[in-house]
Amino acid sequence: MDPTTAATLGGIAGLALGGVAMAAIRLSDRATRSEVVSAPTPSLPPGVGEVLSVLRSSGILVDASDRVVNNSPAAVAHGLVRGQELVHAEMLGLAREVRRDGLIRESEFVLQNGLGEGRLVVSARVAPLGADHVLLLVEDRSQAHRVEQVRRDFLANVSHELKTPVGGISLLAEAVRAAQDDPEAVARFATRIGVESTRLTHLVKEIVELSRLQGTDVVSNPEIVDVGACAADAVERCRLIAEEHDIELVLHADAGCEVWGEAELVTTAVRNLVGNAIAHSENGARVGVSVRRPAEHLIAISVTDQGAGIAVEEQERIFERFYRVDTARSRATGGTGLGLAIVKHVVDNHGGQVSVWSEVGRGSTFTISLPTVARSHVPALPPTGASAPVAMPPESIEPPERPLTPVRGHR
Helix, strand or coil: CCHHHHHHHHHHHHHHHHHHHHHHHHHHHHHHHHCCCCCCCCCCCCCHHHHHHHCCCEEEEECCCCCEEEECHHHHHCCCEECCEECCHHHHHHHHHHHHHCCCEEEEEEEECCCCCCEEEEEEEEEEECCCEEEEEEEECHHHHHHHHHHHHHHHHHHHHHHHHHHHHHHHHHHHHHCCCCHHHHHHHHHHHHHHHHHHHHHHHHHHHHHHHHCCCCCCCCEEEEHHHHHHHHHHHHHHHHHHCCCEEEEEECCCCEEEECHHHHHHHHHHHHHHHHHCCCCCCEEEEEEEEEECCEEEEEEEECCCCCCHHHHCCCCCCCCCCCHHHHHHHCCCCCHHHHHHHHHHHCCCEEEEEEECCCEEEEEEEEEECCHHHCCCCCCCCCCCCCCCCHHHCCCCCCCCEECCCCC
16 A cells, blocks of 8 residues: 555544544533432422412421422412512521421411511411421411400590590589589589580490491391481481581482481481581581482492591591590580491491592591492382472582592591
């Protein structure tokens, strides 16, 4: 073989060997990259995921590294879980204690709700689940906590409110005894005793009425109620006190405004709103009452006054029991602070909503919205005449339309 041929064959062989070597190196690299080195993940006990997915309470499962591996939808909705982390350090600490000694623990926490000042009251039961997991079952107790707080406040407020007229009557009785030789003083003190007795009677009556309303969530024996007739009755009951303060009562009621409920309760709610408007209006002012159907399935009862109005920061609290915007004025007018609380419970029991528009210096408009009776279920009823004259519609004295602000909670 000549030298040229030998060199050519040697070059070809060298190239082939190099290609084989490169292919082997690439295959080796690819195999190395395909290997996944990871610690084995502890398996969850069977059925845990399915149970968590249907829980109404908050269920949270954390592993040995404090990572949330599964949770119920409520845990996210209540802000207890964010991604794979427990949001609140208090609950994380309880989970670590259970993992450390394997003992089931129960505790109650007051947690920050989001970024604001709201608080979430929860009870947590934490137990080990298998060798590597801890299960947290968390119940939202915020509503029960609020109810208990309201109950304690109610008892404290009732005690305080009853103490004032009872103490006044006691002091006045002593004054009458000391002034028995002064007929004019006796007559003056006796008049004051009558005023305090009337206030005490009114307070006890409203407490009993409020307790009765709170004892049930719905009207027990509903019937078809003519809301216009209820409003006319309420206006007539307030007419005497309105005349004493030279306040004109204006009533406008559309025909055929009917709801399912109890007529006396509806009348009480409207009367409380009208009495409240009178108490917070100056002499010579006007209070308007309207009953209308703003939508096919809705009846609206509005009471408008020309009083001083309610500040925005006060509007969220005016339906709380014993809450008064102007305490001095309420004392002077005999207000108990329960009128609007009774209105709210009556409306709630009838499946409706109460709202308020108010502006300082321009007056207030309270509106009760109730679901109307379906026309197909209303029997033929004779027309009911209003007992109060219709002077002019209250829209003429209402402020320009503004969005009504629903309120949760008497001036």
